[in-house]
Amino acid sequence: MTSALVSARSRATGRVTLADVARAAGVSPITVSRALRGERAVDPALVERVRAAASALGYVPDPAARALASQRGSHVTVLLPMLSNALFVDLYEAVQRSLRPAGYQTLMGVTHYDAGEEELLLREQLLQRPAGLLVTGLARSENARDLIARSGVPCVHLMELSDAPGVYSVGFSQFEAGAELTRHLLGRGRRRIAFVAAQLDARTLQRLAGWRREMEVAGLYDAALEWRDPAPSSMALGAALFERIMKAQPDVDAVFFCNDDLAQGALLAALRLGLAVPGRVAVAGFNDLTGSDQMVPTLTTVRTPRGQIGKAAACMLLALMSGKAVDPPCVDLGYELIVRGST
DSSP states (O other): HHHHHHHHHHSSSOOOOHHHHHHTSSOHHHHHHHHHHHTTTTTTTHHHHHHHHHHHHTTTHHHHHHHHOOOOOOEEEEEEEEEESHHHHHHHHHHHHHHHTTOOOOEEEOOOOOHHHHHHHHHHHHTOOOOOEEEESSSSHHHHHHHHHOOOOOEEEEEEESSSSSOOOEEOOOHHHHHHHHHHHHHHHOEEEEEETTTOOOHHHHHHHHHHHHHHHHHHOOOOEEEESSOOOOHHHHHHHHHHHHHHHHHEEEEEEHHHHHHHHHHEEEHHTTTTTTTOOOOSSSSSOOTGSSSSOOOOOOOOOOHHHHHHHHHHHHHHHHTTSSSSSSEEOOOEEOOOOOO
């Protein structure tokens, strides 16, 4: 090991190569490559030997060289709308945990719900020759869709469902989830149910459409009950909107917020205003974020399987990246209505 180390460090470039690690470990370069990628076919004892040699030599893989040799990188690009919502943090962590054992790194881009920014990120990332793409949702610019299609890079869409040919997706029906929560509120005798939408992204608008359908079926739809605000979802925004609704429409007896942080803010505002929940007004959220089960009262919401979505999407992408057929191309992981004290 020492002689190999001296030999490697005396090279003109000063860079330790994969071949240096192979000599030090007494194996072939391809075995080193497979061992460091975490391929299961490599004997665990060999993996340990290779990793020890790489550590002793200070070997750092060159992703650019690997991409040039294979025409495809060893990383997966993951595009998420934002990180201030714990939903996407949970999603990303599940993706990373699923891809790392297979030897893939993740490179994240945040689009801020901006179609132009997503397109720019896609152009930048595709220049790096990613092995795969994980993108959030189905709504994007025509240019972005074209970039994905022409790249030839395997791609899986997260959080929504598509039956379009050649499109791979893992998620659930945002529309049906919104409709079910509305039916729950109607079943509790609520009639003036407001819907509060923030951010106004495609998935929020699908939940809004589910609420609207159920209100129309019940003969209770009123456009004045739709409250839309393009600002990012937050507890502060939820509190402010709740106060405005209660002042402008005192006959409202339930409020369906498109995200839990909004609903959490509303519950705090109700405490400040002395409005009984659910006696005076019911409050419901969406996504079952951290803290919703600790609110006073505890928050009724829809639990979304973001961890399972991240894991299933990563597994689907791994299959696509290795050239395997994926069937079905659309995986619906459903959702769960969580009824608590606020309704």
